[in-house]
Amino acid sequence: MQPLRVLLLGGGGREHAIAWRLAQSPHLARLFAAPGNPGIAAHATLVPELDILDPDAVARWAQAQGIDLVVPGPEAPLVAGVADAVTARGIAVAGPSRAAARLEASKAFTKELCAEAGIPTARWARFDALAPALAYVRAQGAPIVVKADGLAAGKGVTVAATLAEAEAALARLVAQGLTPVVVEECLAGEEASFFVAAHGTTAVPLLAAQDHKRLGEGDTGPNTGGMGAVAPVTALTPETARRVMECIVRPTLQALAARGVEYRGILFAGLMLTEDGPRLLEWNVRLGDPEAQALMMLLESDLLELLWAVATGGLERMSLGWAPGRAIAVTVAARGYPAAPATGAEIGGLADCGATVFHAGTSLNAGRLVAAGGRVLTVAARAGTLREAAAQAYAAIERISFADAVFRRDIGWRELAREAP
Ligand code: AMP
Ligand code: GLY
Numbered sequence: 359m360q361p362l363r364v365l366l367l368g369g370g371g372r373e374h375a376i377a378w379r380l381a382q383s384p385h386l387a388r389l390f391a392a393p394g395n396p397g398i399a400a401h402a403t404l405v406p407e408l409d410i411l412d413p414d415a416v417a418r419w420a421q422a423q424g425i426d427l428v429v430p431g432p433e434a435p436l437v438a439g440v441a442d443a444v445t446a447r448g449i450a451v452a453g454p455s456r457a458a459a460r461l462e463a464s465k466a467f468t469k470e471l472c473a474e475a476g477i478p479t480a481r482w483a484r485f486d487a488l489a490p491a492l493a494y495v496r497a498q499g500a501p502i503v504v505k506a507d508g509l510a511a512g513k514g515v516t517v518a519a520t521l522a523e524a525e526a527a528l529a530r531l532v533a534q535g536l537t538p539v540v541v542e543e544c545l546a547g548e549e550a551s552f553f554v555a556a557h558g559t560t561a562v563p564l565l566a567a568q569d570h571k572r573l574g575e576g577d578t579g580p581n582t583g584g585m586g587a588v589a590p591v592t593a594l595t596p597e598t599a600r601r602v603m604e605c606i607v608r609p610t611l612q613a614l615a616a617r618g619v620e621y622r623g624i625l626f627a628g629l630m631l632t633e634d635g636p637r638l639l640e641w642n643v644r645l646g647d648p649e650a651q652a653l654m655m656l657l658e659s660d661l662l663e664l665l666w667a668v669a670t671g672g673l674e675r676m677s678l679g680w681a682p683g684r685a686i687a688v689t690v691a692a693r694g695y696p697a698a699p700a701t702g703a704e705i706g707g708l709a710d711c712g713a714t715v716f717h718a719g720t721s722l723n724a725g726r727l728v729a730a731g732g733r734v735l736t737v738a739a740r741a742g743t744l745r746e747a748a749a750q751a752y753a754a755i756e757r758i759s760f761a762d763a764v765f766r767r768d769i770g771w772r773e774l775a776r777e778a779p
Contacts, residue, residue: 361387368431371718371736372647383662397717413443450669461641506536567649586769651687713754
């Protein structure tokens with residue numbers, strides 16, 4: 359493998375974790391990150407002026423800088439067509455084309471693909487107008503799930519316990535112009551995030567993780583981007599993982615291929631582990647945040663080699679190594695998150711806190727590190743047991759000074775309850 363010049367897109371905790379691992383690769387010649395953040399700056403040259411949602415600008419910049427590989431972190435640049443523009447200039451990219459990114463951008467697209475390929479998922483229906491949607495939920499009854507079809511940053515989903523809640527959610531989505539809407543059967547079970555690296559119809563599973571999307575302890579309160587994650591997940595047995603690969607991942611990649619779409623990137627299945635087996639809740643076309651931070655604590659193989667194979671082929675020859683034990687990644691958000699996070703509070707004590715800290719929403723203000731976004735830090739640790747990893751991460755959070763810190767103290771509670779005392 360030749361030494362690679364890499365451009366990483368994004369500036370959150372996930373991207374800091376990716377940058378941290380890429381920087382450890384013997385194959386890395388130079389790392390750039392757009393926009394990056396103060397944590398990523400330890401590993402990369404930041405390019406804050408580059409608009410990562412402008413595919414042509416990204417492709418032109420990458421070509422001018424002799425970039426060999428573009429690594430997109432979030433979905434938005436992919437949905438905007440960054441991979442297509444970069445590929446058109448002959449540069450490798452470890453992320454899917456715009457056509458393939460519809461797996462995340464359109465729930466209806468994914469549902470149609472599931473129907474066609476026989477992929478197990480919740481029953482659903484799609485509506486462009488309020489009246490037929492209301493009639494449908496009244497016929498189905500509660501509990502029922504109401505979603506916006508397109509990207510809504512986690513805010514488009516209502517798991518309605520009552521008919522009244524479902525009706526209100528539908529009315530709100532339609533009033534906000536977030537149509538078409540999707541109405542889904544409510545599945546019961548435990549959720550898991552399942553990741554594969556894919557190139558065409560070749561897919562290599564990574565570890566699965568379990569995220570906590572609700573703001574409050576005990577999984578209550580509003581949905582967020584993710585308040586913390588643990589990996590691996592014992593609730594997802596090796597047998598279930600085989601089933602996910604056979605019944606969900608491979609048929610999806612094949613159905614895309616049949617439409618002339620070759621998937622190149624990380625593919626992330628949001629799963630519900632039901633009594634009747636795993637069901638696909640959603641596809642994401644990227645690593646999760648904060649799942650990536652937990653995974654990067656455990657990955658022993660060279661991340662750059664893996665992403666190069668995702669982009670250019672050779673995945674079938676890769677076997678991934680993972681550290682033994684378990685990892686936890688705890689999101690430290692700012693007071694007011696997710697509705698209206700406070701910014702500007704000074705952050706200190708990161709260097710010697712006793713855990714690995716990834717920056718998410720931070721910035722430098724006259725040389726001082728301050729909060730600049732909803733999710734501010736991810737505090738991550740790995741240990742022989744999840745209990746030890748959690749103890750390490752939470753002790754570290756206590757040592758960090760950040761007056762506006764908001765975090766959950768129960769990250770990994772389901773997995774902790776299953777761990778031998
Ligand atoms: P999504 O943005 O589609 O991942 O949905 C956000 C969250 O809503 C998921 O993480 C689940 O907790 C919940 N959810 C989505 N779809 C369903 C469903 N069909 N049944 C139960 N819960 C769901
Ligand atoms: N943590 C969930 C996600 O990244 O979508």
